Structure formats: C-alpha cells, structure tokens
Amino acid sequence: DAGRLDELRGLPSDGWDYSRLVRLCEELNAAWGVGSYHSVAMLVRAILDHIPPIFQQTNFAGVANNYSGAKSFKDPMRHLDGSSRAIADGHLHTQIRASEVLPNSNQVEFRSGIDALLAEIIRTA
Secondary structure, three states: OHHHHHHOOOOOOOOOOOHHHHHHHHHHHHHHOOOOOHHHHHHHHHHHHHHHHOOOOHHOOOOOOOOOOOOOHHHHHHHHHHHHHHHHHHHOOOOOOOOOOOOOOOOOOHHHHHHHHHHHHHHHH
C-alpha cells in the first residue's frame, strides 16, 4: 500500500535504518505489478528475514511466536511465516523438472500479512 510505505518512510531513525526495508517493499510492489511472482515470493522471504531485530527477535519464527503483541497480530504472523516460507523455499530450492507449474498471484498473495507486519513496525516505532 502506497500510504503504508509513506508511513514507513516517515519513521524516525530510532536506532534502525528503515531504508532497506522500504526498498524491499518498493521492489515487492514492482515485482507484483509486472507479475514477477517468483520475485514476489523471494522478496517476502527477504522482508521476513530482515525485520526480526525490530521486534528483539533473531528470526521471524520468533516474531510470530514470541513477540509480546496481541493474538490478533501473532496469528497472522504465524500464517505468514509458515505459508510464505514454504512457498518461497519451493521456488528457491526446487531443481529443474520435466514438468513445472509456475506461481501465480493467488499463490504469493501475502498482502494482508505484510501490511499487518508493517503496521506493527510503524505503531511501535
């Protein structure tokens, strides 16, 4: 969401440099816009790997399971972690086969989870 990205860009530098996160989100939007769904899956994974220190965690599973946020935050984060990681891993680590099915927009649709994650980063900044 363009508005959410503007909010992220406006965060004060409180020990975290959000410029890489903003750029990853911009690239995610660009990849989505042109139907680069392999890239979407990989960029979602990169975002999830990038942000755990903001929540005082070492990995995103820690954010999903150990962050002191509300259940309404944790449940979507568990889903985002499990489903996006499995899908990205499948596209990143599967070797060539005799028959392939390419990812489509439905498979890499993680907008609501990413938005909830960014909203929590903005809320707690």
